[in-house]
Amino acid sequence: MGAPHGHLLHYHGHSVVHRTPAHLKIAALLAFVVVVVATPGTELWAFGAYLALLLGVVALSHVPPAYILPRMVVEVPFLVFALLLPFIATGERVDVGPFSLSEPGLLAAWTLVAKGTLGVLAALVLATTTEGRDLVAGLQRLRMPALMVQILSFMLRYLEVVGAEMHRMRIARESRGFHGRGLRAWPVLASSAGSLFIRSYERGERVHLAMLSRGYAGRLPLTQSQPADASQLARAAALPGAALLVLLTAYVW
Amino acid sequence: MSEPSPAHPATGEPVLEVRGLAYAYPDGRQALYGVDLALRPGERVALLGPNGAGKTTLVLHLNGILLAGAGSVRVAGLPVTQEHLAEVRRRVGIVFQDPDDQLFMPTVHDDVAFGPANLGLGGAALEERVHEALAAVGMLDVVDRPPHHLSFGQRRRVAVATVLAMRPDILVLDEPSSNLDPASRRELAEILRSLDITVLMVTHDLPYAAELCGRSVVLSGGVVVADGPTTQVLADEELLRAHRLELPQGFSLAPRQVWKHGD
Numbered sequence: 204m205g206a207p208h209g210h211l212l213h214y215h216g217h218s219v220v221h222r223t224p225a226h227l228k229i230a231a232l233l234a235f236v237v238v239v240v241a242t243p244g245t246e247l248w249a250f251g252a253y254l255a256l257l258l259g260v261v262a263l264s265h266v267p268p269a270y271i272l273p274r275m276v277v278e279v280p281f282l283v284f285a286l287l288l289p290f291i292a293t294g295e296r297v298d299v300g301p302f303s304l305s306e307p308g309l310l311a312a313w314t315l316v317a318k319g320t321l322g323v324l325a326a327l328v329l330a331t332t333t334e335g336r337d338l339v340a341g342l343q344r345l346r347m348p349a350l351m352v353q354i355l356s357f358m359l360r361y362l363e364v365v366g367a368e369m370h371r372m373r374i375a376r377e378s379r380g381f382h383g384r385g386l387r388a389w390p391v392l393a394s395s396a397g398s399l400f401i402r403s404y405e406r407g408e409r410v411h412l413a414m415l416s417r418g419y420a421g422r423l424p425l426t427q428s429q430p431a432d433a434s435q436l437a438r439a440a441a442l443p444g445a446a447l448l449v450l451l452t453a454y455v456w
Numbered sequence: 457m458s459e460p461s462p463a464h465p466a467t468g469e470p471v472l473e474v475r476g477l478a479y480a481y482p483d484g485r486q487a488l489y490g491v492d493l494a495l496r497p498g499e500r501v502a503l504l505g506p507n508g509a510g511k512t513t514l515v516l517h518l519n520g521i522l523l524a525g526a527g528s529v530r531v532a533g534l535p536v537t538q539e540h541l542a543e544v545r546r547r548v549g550i551v552f553q554d555p556d557d558q559l560f561m562p563t564v565h566d567d568v569a570f571g572p573a574n575l576g577l578g579g580a581a582l583e584e585r586v587h588e589a590l591a592a593v594g595m596l597d598v599v600d601r602p603p604h605h606l607s608f609g610q611r612r613r614v615a616v617a618t619v620l621a622m623r624p625d626i627l628v629l630d631e632p633s634s635n636l637d638p639a640s641r642r643e644l645a646e647i648l649r650s651l652d653i654t655v656l657m658v659t660h661d662l663p664y665a666a667e668l669c670g671r672s673v674v675l676s677g678g679v680v681v682a683d684g685p686t687t688q689v690l691a692d693e694e695l696l697r698a699h700r701l702e703l704p705q706g707f708s709l710a711p712r713q714v715w716k717h718g719d
Contacts, residue, residue, distance in 0.1 A: 336562030336563065336566075336602070339562065356561075356562060357560060360560055360602075360603070360604070361556075361560075363604050364556050364604065406557060409552065409554065409557040410557050410560050412516070412521055412552070412557075413550075413552050413557050413558045413560070414560065414570075415521060415545075416519055416521065416552075417545065417574060417618065417619070417622065418546065418571055418574035418575060418622070419574060423561075423570075424574065
């Protein structure tokens with residue numbers, strides 16, 4: 204019973220990208236994004252090269268583009284802001300059709316769109332090829348503070364439990380003729396949210412008791428970690444390495 | 457035909473000894489008023505009582521989550537105090553009522569490994585514990601699954617494994633049969649019977665107590681009001697009525713009929 208469970212982002216597979224250890228992929232993503240952000244917006248061809256590199260990784264991962272594309276909608280708010288920039292920014296104006304646009308605004312908008320899209324796409328490649336728990340383990344190996352790792356790990360574990368609880372509460376409301384529309388529904392929804400919060404809080408306390416009962420002393424044991432070998436390291440470094448080459452070329456030219 | 461009583465006779469020093477235990481919560485509500493209870497090695501004992509009798513409060517004293525307000529709790533001779541907490545928690549394994557509270561790690565493997573890893577085990581020794589515990593509850597095939605992908609009955613069994621992995625002396629189960637379908641309920645009974653371990657089982661499920669436990673203790677209003685062979689306790693209608701305990705309609709305590717359920 205409860206809400207349907209499944210993976211939010213992860214796409215099951217066994218490609219070379221899937222098999223690369225999570226902590227290397229996280230580091231690679233970070234390095235790639237830093238390189239992209241460091242590229243001046245005027246070097247148009249460099250962004251094309253980055254995109255080609257990323258699409259190459261997508262192809263290697265065997266994740267269908269139709270799976271990735273719809274998930275890129277998270278970027279929409281940034282795109283809207285980028286669209287506004289040429290209109291609201293100051294500086295020299297150019298006329299495009301009926302509009303008078305700001306030239307620095309256009310460049311800023313382009314930079315935002317290009318860097319944002321590349322960043323989102325790269326993050327999606329990581330998210331679709333890495334299971335949530337491996338991501339958390341990867342962050343742990345990268346020495347993320349233990350407390351943050353634990354919070355993330357519990358969020359992953361209990362997201363569906365809390366979701367299922369929310370789902371049951373909704374069914375119970377609707378079974379008694381409630382329709383969640385209009386202003387009058389707000390107090391009901393607010394009190395539902397409140398009781399969900401209290402239930403989750405109480406569950407947190409019970410989980411803590413269960414942890415103490417099994418000897419928890421403030422640290423989650425790190426299990427199942429195999430050291431990365433040189434070939435995995437080289438594979439993970441390929442994308443940010445190639446991107447760095449592009450960037451250096453752009454600077455030299 | 458297996459007996460509801462433990463295989464070996466209850467002899468020797470008590471593995472768990474509660475004496476004159478009283479406890480009041482910080483808000484002033486008193487839950488226990490002097491509880492006496494002793495478990496001998498290998499016994500399976502049912503702890504019965506109405507809601508609000510103090511059963512959960514008592515259970516939380518057994519591994520030092522709550523520390524005695526008055527009186528004492530001893531586990532294998534060790535007093536349950538701040539300095540012995542780690543050892544006491546290894547020896548007393550509590551399986552909580554909601555497996556979602558107990559299974560908090562990303563995979564079944566990691567969850568079963570949590571307890572022994574906290575005991576300082578690692579590598580092959582840790583893997584051996586995980587394997588042994590999951591084998592004991594017949595759940596080896598789900599070792600790499602995330603807990604939320606298991607059925608409720610499977611989760612309850614994995615929850616038992618998470619505690620068994622610490623090789624406890626005493627297994628304490630809070631409402632082990634709640635929310636289980638009849639087949640899962642029977643399978644869990646078979647698992648519990650197969651374990652060579654002292655069991656204290658908190659339950660409202662009187663037929664389950666009759667099936668599994670040779671001895672029953674009734675806790676009501678924060679004191680022990682009855683302690684004896686389960687058949688005797690459950691046959692005392694007046695006692696049951698006085699403490700809001702009821703056998704299911706049509707349930708007969710005639711031993712043959714009761715004990716046949718588990719086979």
